[in-house]
Amino acid sequence: MxxxxxxxxxxxxxxxxxxxxxxxxxxxxxxxxxxxxxxxxxxxxxxxxxxxxxxxxxxxxxxxxxxxxxxxxxxxxxxxxxxxxxNCLRKVVKEQLLLKKLEASNMVPFKTDSQDADQYYNLIDEAIDHLPPQQQKVYLMSRHNRLKYHEIADQMELSRETVKKYLQIATTSIKDYVHEHMDAIALILGIIQFFCFF
Structure with missing residues (x-):
């Protein structure tokens, strides 16, 4: 030293x-x-x-x-x-809480039918497809390839802060897209079930 x-x-x-x-x-x-x-x-x-x-x-x-x-x-x-x-620890705690909320909210569809699980994963794929190209690439490299921030930053020639921001924005966009469309699916299923009783 x-x-x-x-x-x-x-x-x-x-x-x-x-x-x-x-x-x-x-x-x-x-x-x-x-x-x-x-x-x-x-x-x-x-x-x-x-x-x-x-x-x-x-x-x-x-x-x-x-x-x-x-x-x-x-x-x-x-x-x-x-x-x-x-600040990093606070961010990690927030991300973990968000993940727990997502897991909790996404447990409901899977209890009813495996078809609902397929719909959920299809929605995630659709949400990823709707991301801007850079965010999409960062998200896939992080979540699917399991690369660390600095590895993604090196490969994409971006700063680590930019990689973090893209990942946060992408995760929020995917969550919002899935919740919005799951709510719509739940509403449609509710209407179908309602009319089946009459």
């Missing part, structure tokens, strides 16, 4: 602020391992910790001009990474 004096660190930050990529790589080498351990203690996930570290250093590089005003980089780094990690 690399160590650095405060004066050397200040010089390094100035170099990064000026766009020196070698200085940025050195800064990353000095802090990424410690930061990863710090984030792992918060998230209890190696994958999420790696993602947070990469996201944080990407943000630092994107706003590198501001580094010249940072007095205590370690404190600055640990605060922004902690905030980002907590």
């Amino acid at each position: 690399f160590e650095i004096t405060q004066s050397n660190e200040k010089e390094l930050l100035m170099q990064v602020a000026e766009g020196n990529e070698f200085a940025f790589r050195r800064l990353f080498a000095i802090y990424h391992q410690r930061l990863g351990m710090h984030i792992f203690r918060i998230t209890q996930s190696t994958e999420l910790a790696e993602e947070v570290v990469q996201d944080v250093f990407l943000k630092i590089w994107m706003s590198r001009e501001t580094l010249s005003r940072v007095d205590n980089f370690k404190a600055y780094l640990f605060v922004i990474s902690k905030n980002h990690a907590l």
Whole structure:
């Protein structure tokens, strides 16, 4: 693990602020391992910790001009990474709750008939077909090919944030499409059943 004096660190930050990529790589080498351990203690996930570290250093590089005003980089780094990690955890919890709601709401059709299950999966396929090309590709690479954000980002030459956004939008669009059409199917089935009794 690399160590650095405060004066050397200040010089390094100035170099990064000026766009020196070698200085940025050195800064990353000095802090990424410690930061990863710090984030792992918060998230209890190696994958999420790696993602947070990469996201944080990407943000630092994107706003590198501001580094010249940072007095205590370690404190600055640990605060922004902690905030980002907590935001990621909140997002994971929201996604898990959404998934549970979807699973709960989608249990009803399967109890009645396997034909309903087929209708449900057909609706998902239709919903995917209705997605814009980029969102569709990201969704399929994530859900069907089981690729990670960074793998999709590399293959599609997109940023990880763009991949995340596309996946969120695609998931919401598919959910809305399926619910809208399942409601319509349920209504039609209800009308048919109603008239069958008379």
